[in-house]
Amino acid sequence: MEKEIHKYLTIEKESISELVVDRSRFIAHSFSVTYQEMVREKILQIQSLYPDASHWCYAWRLGHNPPLEFSTDAGEPHGTAGRPILGSLLRSNLTNLLVIVTRYFGGKKLGVRGLINAYQQAAEMVLESSGIIEKELTAEFVLTINPTSFQLMVNQLIYFCRSKKYLELNPNLGKIRFRVPLHRLHETFAFLELKKKEEFLLNWERCDNQ
Structure with a gap:
């Protein structure tokens, strides 16, 4: 292996x-x-x-x-x-x-x-x-945010990522790009799916090369 x-x-x-x-x-x-x-x-x-x-x-x-x-x-x-x-x-x-x-x-x-x-x-x-x-290797994601939830989602991501330095915000397009260490990958999938069910997120995708 x-x-x-x-x-x-x-x-x-x-x-x-x-x-x-x-x-x-x-x-x-x-x-x-x-x-x-x-x-x-x-x-x-x-x-x-x-x-x-x-x-x-x-x-x-x-x-x-x-x-x-x-x-x-x-x-x-x-x-x-x-x-x-x-x-x-x-x-x-x-x-x-x-x-x-x-x-x-x-x-x-x-x-x-x-x-x-x-x-x-x-x-x-x-x-x-x-x-x-x-x-450290990271996974990168792009989120499409419900416009009414943009700042709330930013706050939750800062808490989840434990830092705002991993976030790249584009409020005009309703987009957030962020990175997490690879060892938190499965945790991140679960977090994003939960936020999508709660309708904070319209969509999310992983955009690094893996």
Whole structure:
């Protein structure tokens, strides 16, 4: 029987670093992410921050057992950008993070090996400045709340979760996103089903990758 995993490694903080190779600038950003919508938001954020960049190459990993992962060369020659960035995440066994490396072309082609080395080094630099931390695995849920019960449901969730830091509120849409440790999963299912029967909840769904 496989041992159940309750912890994972990820970055301690979001960071930025820059590498210059033959006048080409490689600006690397690291982000903590827990779902794909967050990934898309961060990519759009970087693209609007550097609208005139030559390339926005990135890799991400989400979840566990096994993690979802993705990388893209974003117009660079095949295998020269996304895979080297992803390789840096894999070597440190990290998940729930996104690394984007923005390139400004400096006028001189670096060649396949030069690009691989540059993107890999840029990714490793930003990971080093981000630090690594061990975190407890959580399950993530999105709730659709009866509008008349929104604040009451928030209060009950704060009590259930023992902290408000695990809650992400969107009262305009009547949505609450929250996380609980995996060892409380069955307890959470029972809690949510009870609140649905009591008509505090219109619907709930688990939205992590498990």
